[in-house]
Structure formats: C-alpha cells, structure tokens
Amino acid sequence: xxxLNNVSKTFTLHNQGAAVIEVxxxxxxxxxxxxxxxxxxxxxxxxxxxxxxxxxxxxxxSGEIRIGDVDIVQAEPRTVIALRREVLGYVSxxxxxxxxxxxxxxxxxxxxxVGVSAADAKARxxxxxxxLNIPEHLWTLSPTTFSGGEQQRVNIARGFAHSYPAMLLDExxxxxxxxxxxxxxxxxxxAKARGTAIIGIFxxxxxxxxxxxxxxxxxxxxxxxxx
Amino acid sequence: xxxxxSVRGITKRYGAHIGCADVSFDLYPGEVMGIVGESGSGKxxxxxxxxxxxxxxxxEVVFDTxxxxxxxxxxxxxxxxxxxxxxxxxxxxxxxxxxxxxxxxAGGNVGERLMAVGExxxxxIRDKASDWLQRVEIDAARVDDRPTTFSGGMQQRLQxxxxxxxxxxxxxxxxxxxxxxxxxxxxLLDLLRGLVRDxxxxxxxxxxxxxxxxxxxxxxxxxxxxxxxxxxxxDQVLDDPQHAYSQLLVSSVxxx
Amino acid sequence: xxxxxxxxxxxxxxxxxxxxxxxxxxxxxxQVPFASRExxxxxxxxxxxxxxxxxxxxxxxTFKVIDQGSDDTTNAVSIRTFFERTAGVETTxxxxxxxxxxxxxxxxxxxxxxxxxxxxxxxxxxxxxxLEPRESETRKMHSLEExxxxxxxxxxxxxxxxxxATAYAYPVKVEGRYVMDPSPIPKxxxxxxxxxxxxxLFGAGREQRIYALPPxxxxxxxxxxxxxFEASKAEHACSLCGxxxxxxxxxxxxxxxxxxFVCSDSDYCESRQAAGHKGKDAA
Numbered sequence: 111x112x113x114l115n116n117v118s119k120t121f122t123l124h125n126q127g128a129a130v131i132e133v134x135x136x137x138x139x140x141x142x143x144x145x146x147x148x149x150x151x152x153x154x155x156x157x158x159x160x161x162x163x164x165x166x167x168x169x170x171x172s173g174e175i176r177i178g179d180v181d182i183v184q185a186e187p188r189t190v191i192a193l194r195r196e197v198l199g200y201v202s203x204x205x206x207x208x209x210x211x212x213x214x215x216x217x218x219x220x221x222x223x224v225g226v227s228a229a230d231a232k233a234r235x236x237x238x239x240x241x242l243n244i245p246e247h248l249w250t251l252s253p254t255t256f257s258g259g260e261q262q263r264v265n266i267a268r269g270f271a272h273s274y275p276a277m278l279l280d281e282x283x284x285x286x287x288x289x290x291x292x293x294x295x296x297x298x299x300x301a302k303a304r305g306t307a308i309i310g311i312f313x314x315x316x317x318x319x320x321x322x323x324x325x326x327x328x329x330x331x332x333x334x335x336x337x
Numbered sequence: 338x339x340x341x342x343s344v345r346g347i348t349k350r351y352g353a354h355i356g357c358a359d360v361s362f363d364l365y366p367g368e369v370m371g372i373v374g375e376s377g378s379g380k381x382x383x384x385x386x387x388x389x390x391x392x393x394x395x396x397e398v399v400f401d402t403x404x405x406x407x408x409x410x411x412x413x414x415x416x417x418x419x420x421x422x423x424x425x426x427x428x429x430x431x432x433x434x435x436x437x438x439x440x441x442x443a444g445g446n447v448g449e450r451l452m453a454v455g456e457x458x459x460x461x462i463r464d465k466a467s468d469w470l471q472r473v474e475i476d477a478a479r480v481d482d483r484p485t486t487f488s489g490g491m492q493q494r495l496q497x498x499x500x501x502x503x504x505x506x507x508x509x510x511x512x513x514x515x516x517x518x519x520x521x522x523x524x525l526l527d528l529l530r531g532l533v534r535d536x537x538x539x540x541x542x543x544x545x546x547x548x549x550x551x552x553x554x555x556x557x558x559x560x561x562x563x564x565x566x567x568x569x570x571x572d573q574v575l576d577d578p579q580h581a582y583s584q585l586l587v588s589s590v591x592x593x
Numbered sequence: 594x595x596x597x598x599x600x601x602x603x604x605x606x607x608x609x610x611x612x613x614x615x616x617x618x619x620x621x622x623x624q625v626p627f628a629s630r631e632x633x634x635x636x637x638x639x640x641x642x643x644x645x646x647x648x649x650x651x652x653x654x655t656f657k658v659i660d661q662g663s664d665d666t667t668n669a670v671s672i673r674t675f676f677e678r679t680a681g682v683e684t685t686x687x688x689x690x691x692x693x694x695x696x697x698x699x700x701x702x703x704x705x706x707x708x709x710x711x712x713x714x715x716x717x718x719x720x721x722x723x724l725e726p727r728e729s730e731t732r733k734m735h736s737l738e739e740x741x742x743x744x745x746x747x748x749x750x751x752x753x754x755x756x757x758a759t760a761y762a763y764p765v766k767v768e769g770r771y772v773m774d775p776s777p778i779p780k781x782x783x784x785x786x787x788x789x790x791x792x793x794l795f796g797a798g799r800e801q802r803i804y805a806l807p808p809x810x811x812x813x814x815x816x817x818x819x820x821x822f823e824a825s826k827a828e829h830a831c832s833l834c835g836x837x838x839x840x841x842x843x844x845x846x847x848x849x850x851x852x853x854f855v856c857s858d859s860d861y862c863e864s865r866q867a868a869g870h871k872g873k874d875a876a
Binding site: 121123162166168169188191208210223 | 365524527530534552556570572576577581585588
Binding site: 415416419440448451453459460 | 742
C-alpha cells in the first residue's frame with residue numbers, strides 16, 4: 111500500500127550561505143494493507159521528515175514514494191490533494207484549524223470533503239468525539255482554546271473520522287491519559303483490522319509493542335551512517 | 338479531465354518594465370490556487386490579465402465555457418467576455434466598496450446579477466437575495482438596508498453573496514481578507530471554505546497573507562519580479578520551500 | 594430680426610443637427626452625440642429642444658410650445674416668442690393645428706397625427722446615469738445590451754416603497770433594443786410613446802445628445818412580472834372641463850388647504866370647455 115524506493119532528502123538553505131543539509135539517503139521499505147510499522151530512532155534521526163515526505167508535505171530530492179498507484183514525488187498537486195482526501199490520512203502532533211470553527215465541524219470536515227452529507231458527517235464526528243471523551247459542551251466551541259490534551263484528541267478524532275486506506279500517525283498517544291490512550295490504541299487496531307496500512311512514530315514503547323507489527327530504525331537512512 | 342482554466346505564457350509589460358512574464362498554469366474544477374508575492378511581484382497584473390481588466394502582450398487564458406468548451410478569453414469578443422464575467426466568473430475585490438453599489442440596497446446588490454441575466458420576477462429575485470444573505474451570515478431582515486450601514490466584514494460577505502448568486506464556476510479574489518480585523522478574517526475564511534466545498538468552486542486567490550493561502554488554497558504559486566519562482570502544493574511550498582525567494586518569504590512571516 | 598439666419602442657427606449647424614436626427618431615427622432610442630451650440634437661454638430651459646426645433650422648422654410650419662402641458666407658462670411663452678422673432682413662423686396653441694410641437698414634460702392629450710413632429714426637451718438623456726456615473730461604462734452597457742442595472746433601479750423602488758415609485762422619466766425599451774429615458778414626462782404618458790403616428794425627437798442641449806422615435810415604434814415600459822407597469826394619474830376628474838381621462842395638475846387655491854385638480858394640457862381643457870363640457874368648479 112505504501113512503498114518507498116531509494117528516497118533521499120536534502121534541505122538547501124539559500125539564505126544561509128546556500129548550506130546543503132543531507133537528511134535522508136536511500137530510503138526503501140514498504141507497508142502492506144493491515145500492517146502497522148513504527149519508525150524509531152532518536153530525535154533528529156529524520157522520522158518526522160520521512161513522515162512529511164510520505165504525506166507530500168516535504169519534497170523528496172530523488173526516488174519514489176508510492177501510495178497505492180500514485181507516486182507522490184512526481185504527482186500533480188491535484189492528484190496529491192485527491193489522495194489526501196480519499197486515501198491518505200495524517201494525524202500530526204499539532205492541530206491547525208480555522209479559528210472560530212466549532213469542534214464538531216472540524217472533525218466532520220474530512221467526511222464532508224469526500225462527499226458525506228452534512229448530517230451523516232456530523233453524526234460520525236459526534237461518535238468519535240464521544241469515544242475520545244471530549245465533553246459534549248465543548249463540541250460547539252472552537253478547539254483553538256482547548257488544552258493541549260484536548261486539542262490532541264480533537265486532532266485524532268479528525269484523523270479517524272474518515273476510514274483512510276493508509277494513515278500516518280505522529281505521536282498519537284503523547285500527552286494522553288491512560289483511558290484516552292486506550293481509546294486511541296483501539297482506534298488503531300480497528301483501522302488495521304479494516305486493512306489500513308499505518309506508519310507511526312510512537313515514543314510510548316508499550317503502545318508501539320501493542321499495535322506495531324515491525325519497527326524501522328530511521329538512523330539507518332542517515333547519510334553519515336551510510337557514508 | 339479538461340482544466341477549467343488554462344493560462345499559457347501570459348506576459349504583460351509596462352514599457353521597459355515587466356509586469357508579469359511567461360506565466361503558465363492549469364486550474365482544474367474544484368481547485369483553489371493561491372498566488373503570493375510581495376508588492377510589485379506582478380500578482381495583481383497577472384490577475385487583471387486573467388479577468389480581462391488588462392490585455393496581456395502575449396499569452397492565452399483559456400476557459401472551459403459551458404456552451405463551447407475551451408475558449409481563449411483574451412481573444413474572445415468583449416460581449417462574450419463580459420457575459421462570462423457576470424455568469425461563470427466572479428471577482429471579489431479587496432475593498433468591498435469597489436465591488437458593491439453603495440447606493441443600492443443589499444437585496445438590489447445581490448439581485449443585480451440575476452436581473453442582468455434576465456430574471457424579471459421581483460418576488461423571486463428578493464427571495465434569492467434573502468437566501469444568499471443568510472448563506473453569508475447576514476440577517477435576511479437587512480435585505481433593504483444599504484451597504485453603507487454594514488460593517489466592513491458584512492460588506493465583504495455581501496460582496497461575496499452578490500458574486501456567487503448566479504452560481505459561477507470560477508472566483509477570482511484579490512486580497513479578500515485585506516483590511517479586515519483578524520476575528521472577522523477568520524469568519525470570512527471559514528465561510529469561503531464552506532462555499533468553495535459546497536458549490537464545487539474553483540478559485541484563484543491573490544494575497545500577500547500566507548496564513549490565508551494555507552487555510553484556503555490547495556496549491557500555491559510564488560511570484561517575484563513578474564515571474565513564477567515556485568509552484569506546488571500549498572503546504573509543501575510553505576513548509577519545504579525550494580527557491581531562495583520562497584524561503585525568504587516564508588521565513589519573513591511571523592508564525593503561519 | 595433680419596440679422597439672424599432663419600430660426601436663429603446657421604445652416605451648417607442645422608445640417609449637423611439634422612444628420613444627428615436622421616441617425617437617431619435610423620436607430621430608434623440610440624443617443625446620437627451632436628455639437629450642441631450656445632443658445633441665448635440658459636441650460637435647463639430647453640436648449641436641446643430649441644436646437645432640434647430650429648433644425649426641423651421650415652417657413653411653412655405652424656409651431657406650438659408647451660411646458661408641463663401648458664401653452665402659457667414662462668418657458669413656453671419665451672420659446673414661442675423666440676421662434677416668432679427668429680423664424681417668423683406661424684404659432685398656435687391648438688394641438689391639431691401645429692406641425693411642430695416643442696414640449697417640456699408632457700405629451701398632448703389629443704392623439705398626434707402623421708406629419709406632426711413632437712420635440713422633447715431632455716435634461717438627462719442617460720437612463721442609467723444615476724446608477725452608473727461613468728459615461729464610458731454606460732455607453733458600453735448600451736452597446737452590449739447590458740440592462741440589468743435598469744431593473745436594479747426599479748427593484749430599489751419596490752423595496753423602498755412597496756411599488757414602482759418612479760412616476761416620471763420612467764425608462765422604456767425601444768424596439769426590443771435600446772433602453773431610453775423618455776424625458777421627465779409623467780409615466781401616465783408612457784403608453785402614448787409607442788405606436789405614435791407622429792415623429793418624436795429628443796434633444797439634450799447640455800448633454801449634447803439627440804435621440805428619436807420614428808412613427809409607429811414599439812416602446813415598452815420596463816417592469817417586473819409581479820409588479821407590472823401602471824400608467825397612473827390623480828384619482829379625480831378635471832375641475833374645469835370634467836375630463837376623467839387626462840393628466841391632472843394639483844392647484845392650491847387658498848391658505849386653508851383648498852385645492853383643485855385641472856388638466857395639465859391647457860389646450861385640451863379649453864377646447865373641451867368650449868365644446869360645453871363642465872367640471873364641478875367651472876365658472
């Protein structure tokens with residue numbers, strides 16, 4: 111479902127003396143439907159960069175990243191957008207929303223984007239918010255004023271509202287209490303059971319051990335090691 | 338799939354000075370594209386060439402018309418182009434008072450495009466105008482009030498209603514949130530996002546506000562000195578800019 | 594008197610105006626620009642109408658001038674005198690005797706005949722002016738038949754007053770093409786514009802425009818399906834001649850609020866009285 115072949119990444123900092131920073135080199139691996147793969151390695155190993163490249167947020171210098179039959183490195187913006195809408199979900203560590211939009215609409219939006227009716231999308235959004243223990247009186251408020259943990263749960267609710275065939279999870283259980291952590295792990299397990307291919311970053315080792323089928327150490331892709 | 342708008346090699350010079358040079362892109366149905374750049378980068382010149390306010394020195398602006406398929410709007414006759422601009426196209430000005438008739442009621446402002454395409458039933462026109470006022474979150478009871486009695490944000494929403502009432506397929510926006518205070522901007526952006534999604538609109542948004550394009554645009558084009566220096570997915574261009582100027586532009590902004 | 598050319602204007606100017614008139618007749622409702630001359634009267638006193646009259650008058654013509662329907666108001670008297678002195682033409686107050694009638698703000702009640710010419714004085718020829726101040730833009734709107742704006746004006750009327758409150762200078766569409774300002778005639782007169790046997794010429798001196806309706810032209814007053822055009826008048830009969838079908842002026846007759854309604858067309862009223870018709874206040 112997700113396949114990377116010989117992917118590399120450099121950053122060129124034009125405004126700082128055109129410094130070239132090599133970040134990742136010759137990344138190749140694949141993730142099958144229903145499989146959950148954990149990216150590991152210390153901070154700075156390039157885990158988040160790799161996730162962002164798979165999402166199309168960072169541009170790979172070379173190689174190919176296939177999601178289904180789309181190579182995201184070469185794809186037109188509209189193809190990537192369609193892919194993100196239908197196929198590829200991403201739960202980042204940060205919630206980024208239009209201010210003043212009610213939480214329930216934030217969560218329903220991915221469903222509205224794939225053509226689900228307003229009523230059905232709202233019902234599904236409420237269901238996920240309920241699961242993640244967001245108090246009902248907060249649903250009509252904008253999440254921008256919520257606590258960090260609440261924002262994180264809104265973000266997860268938004269990510270899991272629509273059933274994507276492929277998902278990227280960046281620290282989904284960070285800053286959650288035990289009960290909510292359990293809900294998130296169940297959501298991941300349900301997604302796997304549906305056949306979703308998942309790549310995740312989990313610093314929570316117990317969580318990683320429970321939901322991930324294998325681990326890939328990002329340090330092996332670092333140019334210094336390769337060199 | 339046929340692009341809704343296909344821009345090819347648009348060039349406009351002001352004497353020896355370049356307004357914009359050799360700009361090309363395709364916009365597909367449902368896509369929202371942002372054009373960013375600092376003042377003088379040529380983004381407004383490009384916009385004016387696309388909508389026919391300026392005649393480009395070279396290039397084509399091909400629009401997929403309902404009746405006759407793709408047509409070059411630069412060379413089409415003026416009546417045809419003006420007909421497009423009040424049916425399938427919409428233009429949202431930065432300053433609402435440039436896009437509204439300030440001496441005409443809100444209902445009259447919204448109804449004008451309907452009357453322009455031949456609607457002659459007062460009751461129907463007024464009902465549609467009231468409906469559109471509500472869609473842009475203006476109390477329908479204000480239908481007979483003049484825009485001079487509206488706040489800046491309401492005027493801008495009224496301008497949007499006036500433009501969208503005939504169900505256009507392509508909306509051009511010139512700094513749509515400029516001059517509005519931040520909380521009003523947010524509401525307007527949310528409204529625009531909803532309308533774009535629900536009506537399946539395509540849009541081109543010219544702005545210097547990177548936060549606006551991040552929230553509204555799928556794609557981004559960065560212009561400098563009349564040329565496109567970088568184009569791509571909005572979040573990719575903002576988070577991983579490749580060109581020196583894009584990097585400077587992004588790093589110059591306070592947290593977007 | 595002999596110091597002036599016939600009808601005051603020199604022959605070249607009259608030819609220029611006649612060309613504009615012919616063009617106007619060829620394109621009914623289209624505003625033809627012309628080089629309006631300084632006339633020995635102020636703008637707003639009928640300089641456009643006077644120039645058109647001067648260009649169409651011949652020594653054999655019989656001339657009549659009305660102002661708000663009346664032959665004996667200042668404007669009518671002075672223009673009539675002007676042409677008596679500069680053209681030496683015969684003048685009349687009888688509608689049916691006149692071959693050229695210059696008018697301000699009315700169409701005579703008595704139907705006009707083939708061979709007659711009705712010359713209107715026009716203050717602002719552009720019907721779109723109050724909504725679109727740019728002349729360049731209104732010209733484009735006429736050439737491209739973009740007349741939605743005209744209905745915006747009527748829409749505003751209904752939204753403000755509950756009905757189309759425009760009572761004079763009510764816009765019309767000519768032969769399905771040009772939208773035209775019929776000069777500030779009451780909308781009561783609008784139905785007479787269409788299918789008229791006489792030639793109708795419109796002259797705007799300050800604005801330098803001439804337009805025209807040839808005989809038997811189709812003229813339709815603009816309206817909405819649910820607010821159709823209505824030619825309205827005061828709900829009274831003439832106090833002097835008893836006519837119930839004529840346009841009436843309201844006349845205040847004392848300081849106690851007393852008033853009477855009389856025909857605005859003085860010739861129509863007088864000829865009816867001469868024929869024995871009497872209203873409630875007739876002497």
